[in-house]
Amino acid sequence: MNKVAIIAQTKEGQLSDTSKQLISFLSSFKPESILILAIGDVKFTSTASSRPVDVIHLAEGLWSDSSTVQPLLSVLDGFHVFGIKSIQIDNLLSLLAASAKKEMVSGIQQLQFSNGTFIISKSIFSGKASLSLTSQSATYFSLNRNFDFSGSVELSEQNVGTSTSLIQSTTSEASIKTLKPITGSIPLPEATLVVGAGRGFKDPGNWTIVEDLAKALGAATACSKPVSDLNWRPHHEHVGQTGVKISPNLYIACGISGAIQHLAGVNGSRIVVVINNDPEAPFFKHADYGIVGDVNDILPRLTKKLQSH
Ligand SMILES: Cc1cc2nc3c(=O)[nH]c(=O)nc-3n(C[C@H](O)[C@H](O)[C@H](O)COP(=O)(O)OP(=O)(O)OC[C@H]3O[C@@H](n4cnc5c(N)ncnc54)[C@H](O)[C@@H]3O)c2cc1C
Structure with missing residues (x-):
C-alpha cells in the first residue's frame, strides 16, 4: 500500500470524525503518500495523520456518471482508495471502480494489510454472516460505519501539504438544480x-x-x-x-x-x-x-x- 487516497466526508466545514479515524488508521500502515479527497466545503489545516497529506477539494453534489469522474481517475492512478460507507461515498467509489475497471470490496468490517495482501472481513447476506477474504488486486474499499478501528494507532495532528480543488466535468448531461441539505435530523x-x-x-x-x-x-x-x-x-x-x-x-x-x-x-x-x-x-x-x-x-x-x- 504505497499510495493511499481517502474520500472524506465533511461536516460543518470540518472532516467528519469517522474520516479522521480512517486517516489515522490508514496512516498506521505507513504509506508513501496520503491523498484526501474532501467532499464539500471544508477548511481544515490539520488531519489525524502522522505526516503531511495532500488534499483535493471535491465539489459537493452529483457524481452521476463515468464522464464526471474522468478527472479523478487520472489523479487516482496507482492509489488504493478508501471511504466510509455513505450513499454519496459508495456511489462515488463504485463509479470510480467501474470506470477504472478495478476491483472494489464493500461492507468491510475489519482490514489488515500484510506482505502486499489485504486480509478483509466483511458482512454478507444482510449481515447474517461474515466472510473472510484475501486480495492482492482490490483497489477500492468501502468500510462499514461500524468498522473496527481498534487496532489503529493514535496519531498526532499534522499540517496539510498541498491543497487543490477539482470540480465536476461539465460534459455530464446531468446537472444539479437544487441541493437541499437535510437539517435537524441524522440520515x-x-x-x-x-x-x-x-x-x-x-x-x-x-x-x-x-x-x-x-x-x-x-x-x-x-x-x-x-x-x-x-x-x-x-x-x-x-x-x-x-x-x-x-x-x-x-x-x-x-x-x-x-x-x-x-x-x-x-x-x-x-x-x-x-x-x-x-x-x-x-x-x-x-x-x-x-x-x-x-x-x-x-x-x-x-x-x-x-x-x-
Ligand atoms: C415481505 C415482507 C417484508 C417485510 N419487511 C419488513 C421490514 O423491512 N421491516 C420491518 O420492520 N418489518 C417488515 N415486515 C413485517 C414483519 O414481518 C413484522 O410484521 C414487523 O417487523 C413487526 O413490527 P413490530 O415489531 O413493530 O410489531 P409487532 O410484531 O406487533 O411487535 C410489537 C412488539 O412490541 C412489544 N410491546 C408491546 N407493548 C409494549 C410495551 N408497552 N413496552 C415494550 N414492548 C411492548 C410486543 O411484545 C411485541 O414484541 C415484512 C413482512 C413481510 C411479509
Whole structure:
C-alpha cells in the first residue's frame, strides 16, 4: 500500500470524525503518500495523520456518471482508495471502480494489510454472516460505519501539504438544480447511534419519548415497517428487508418484536439493545443487552439518566 487516497466526508466545514479515524488508521500502515479527497466545503489545516497529506477539494453534489469522474481517475492512478460507507461515498467509489475497471470490496468490517495482501472481513447476506477474504488486486474499499478501528494507532495532528480543488466535468448531461441539505435530523444509513421503535408504542402520539431518548443520545430515529405503513412515522425511517439497512455502533430497539424481515436491515449493528415487555420476544435472541419492561417506563428513565451526565 504505497499510495493511499481517502474520500472524506465533511461536516460543518470540518472532516467528519469517522474520516479522521480512517486517516489515522490508514496512516498506521505507513504509506508513501496520503491523498484526501474532501467532499464539500471544508477548511481544515490539520488531519489525524502522522505526516503531511495532500488534499483535493471535491465539489459537493452529483457524481452521476463515468464522464464526471474522468478527472479523478487520472489523479487516482496507482492509489488504493478508501471511504466510509455513505450513499454519496459508495456511489462515488463504485463509479470510480467501474470506470477504472478495478476491483472494489464493500461492507468491510475489519482490514489488515500484510506482505502486499489485504486480509478483509466483511458482512454478507444482510449481515447474517461474515466472510473472510484475501486480495492482492482490490483497489477500492468501502468500510462499514461500524468498522473496527481498534487496532489503529493514535496519531498526532499534522499540517496539510498541498491543497487543490477539482470540480465536476461539465460534459455530464446531468446537472444539479437544487441541493437541499437535510437539517435537524441524522440520515439513517449514516447514523452511528439509532433508536428504533415499533408497534409496541401503540399510537403515534407516544413517539415523544422515542425522540427524547434519541435527542439525549444524539441518535437517529428508526421504525418497523407496520409503523410506517400506518403512517405513524415517515417511510424513510422504516428499517428492514424492505426498508433502510443500517449498521450503527448502537441500535436500541424498543417495542419491536424482532421479525426476520426487521432483523435483515439491522443485524449489521455492532451492539443491539432490546427493550420489550414480552420476555419471549424473538428480538432478545439477537440482542447483546436486553431489558424486559414497558417502553413507557424504561425510555423516560434512560433519557433522564443520559441527560444527567
Ligand atoms: C415481505 C415482507 C417484508 C417485510 N419487511 C419488513 C421490514 O423491512 N421491516 C420491518 O420492520 N418489518 C417488515 N415486515 C413485517 C414483519 O414481518 C413484522 O410484521 C414487523 O417487523 C413487526 O413490527 P413490530 O415489531 O413493530 O410489531 P409487532 O410484531 O406487533 O411487535 C410489537 C412488539 O412490541 C412489544 N410491546 C408491546 N407493548 C409494549 C410495551 N408497552 N413496552 C415494550 N414492548 C411492548 C410486543 O411484545 C411485541 O414484541 C415484512 C413482512 C413481510 C411479509
